[in-house]
Amino acid sequence: MTVPSPPVRWGILGAARIADGAILPGISKSPACTALAIGARDLDRAQAMATRHGIPRAYGSYEEVLADPEVEAVYIALPNHLHVEWARKAADAGKHVLIEKPAAMRGAELAALEGLDPRLRIYEAFMVRQQPRWIRLREILRSGEYGRPMTFCSLLSFMMTNEADFRQRPEWGGGAHYDLGCYTAMTARYVFDAEPRRVFAAMDRNANGIDMFTSVIMDFGDGRHATFMVSLAQASSQSIQIVCEKAFITLPQAYVPSRAEPNLILIDTSADHANSNLTPIAFPTLDQYEAEVTNFSKAIRGEHVAFFDLSDARANAAVTDAIFASAASGRWADVKGA
Incomplete structure (x- = not known):
């Protein structure tokens, strides 16, 4: 009889x-999993969140979470510009690290x-990749049953109305690409199972200096292109289309x-624009964040x-570098390492 592994003891930074x-x-x-500790620079906030979620230990600093010998893994819930610093500190303290994207x-x-x-x-927290639907999608694409994926398109947006949101601050990693475009660019890589050779990007910035609209073309070679648009200033949208x-x-x-409701993959094999030959594949409802922390704990x-x-995080960052370089120059930018 297999004895189940004990739950991983988590600490939260932020x-x-x-x-x-x-x-x-x-x-x-x-x-x-079990949540053992949370640390914030404001002890009152940490204690309030600990009370809401039944977390036994609240600390008034991130360092105290890392010094707790019973914490095995930490989740870094800090603004973007602090992710690397605290991931390093957590790893140096012997903790496994789930870094928010x-x-x-x-x-x-x-x-x-x-x-x-x-x-x-150490894992970059793209929770979407832990959906059974996404895992099945990659299996379908890798099988070759429908030939090679050639085109990827995605829209991802919402209306950001909070002027005090950290995403309004460019020095903290604000803007549409860091918040949303990192998802769509990662997804294109996931779908093509490859790295783009070059990218072309256009950004529209607000008075704070953050990109409110970003549009990108990613060239994967051999006729394979991905396009996406992300925005913090329009209605909610979230779509993926693969041809x-x-x-x-x-x-x-x-x-x-x-x-x-069930979550779907829709596969249309009709060769005629006037008709469809649609096969839906349905997946049960889920909390993808639960799937993320569960699978990370199982990996531990x-x-x-x-x-x-x-x-993989380095490959994602290389694409981000190229996107910002292209937006600044108005020209195609090569993806380093591709």
């Missing part, structure tokens, strides 16, 4: 909304995460799946689950 509304509820529902604002920053203990798990040689594949509610315990290490 009392952010993403921790309060997504990660901690996911941990509380997962049999693979983007792991870094620039690729060069990730040099600070070299030379870590290879036994530690293969023999099928048109759509993921409705692609990035934030329904918790009330040595189980085989979908996992993307720091090499």
Whole structure:
């Protein structure tokens, strides 16, 4: 009889909304996890969040969480410009690290995460890749049943109305690309199972200097193109469309799946614009943040689950570097390392 692994004991760095509304509820529902500690620079905020989520230890600093010998893994719920710094400190303290996306604002920053203990798990928190639907999508694309994916298109947007939001501050990693475009660019890489050779980007910035609208073309070579648009200043949208040689594949509610209705992959194999030959594949409702912390905890315990290490974070950052370079120059920018 197999003895189940004990739950991974988590610490949270930062009392952010993403921790309060997504990660901690996911941990509380997962049999693979338990929330042991939370630290914030404001002890009152840490204590309030600890009370809401039944966390036994609240600290008035991030350092105290890292010094807690019973904390095994930490989730970094800090503004983007602090991700690398605290990921390094957490790893140096012997903790596994789930870094809220983007792991870094620039690729060069990730040099600070070299030379870590290879036994530690470090993961950039793209929770969407833990959806069973996304895992099945990659299996379908890799099977070759519908030929090669040739075109990827995605829209991801919402209306940001809070002027005090950290995403309004360029020095903290604000803007549409860091908040949303990192998802769409990562997804194109996920779909093509390859790295883009070059990108072309256009950004429209507000008075604060952040990009409110960003549009990108990614060239993967051999006729394979990805396009996406992200925005913090328009109605909510979230779509993925993939055109293969023999099928048109759509993921409705692609990035934030329904918790009330089945989640779908729609595959249309009709060769005629006037008709459709639609095959839906349905997946049960889920909390993708629960799936994320569960699978990360299983990876820590040595189980085989979908996992993307720091090499993937470096590839994501290389694309981000190229996108900002292209937006600044008005020309195509090569993706370093591609």
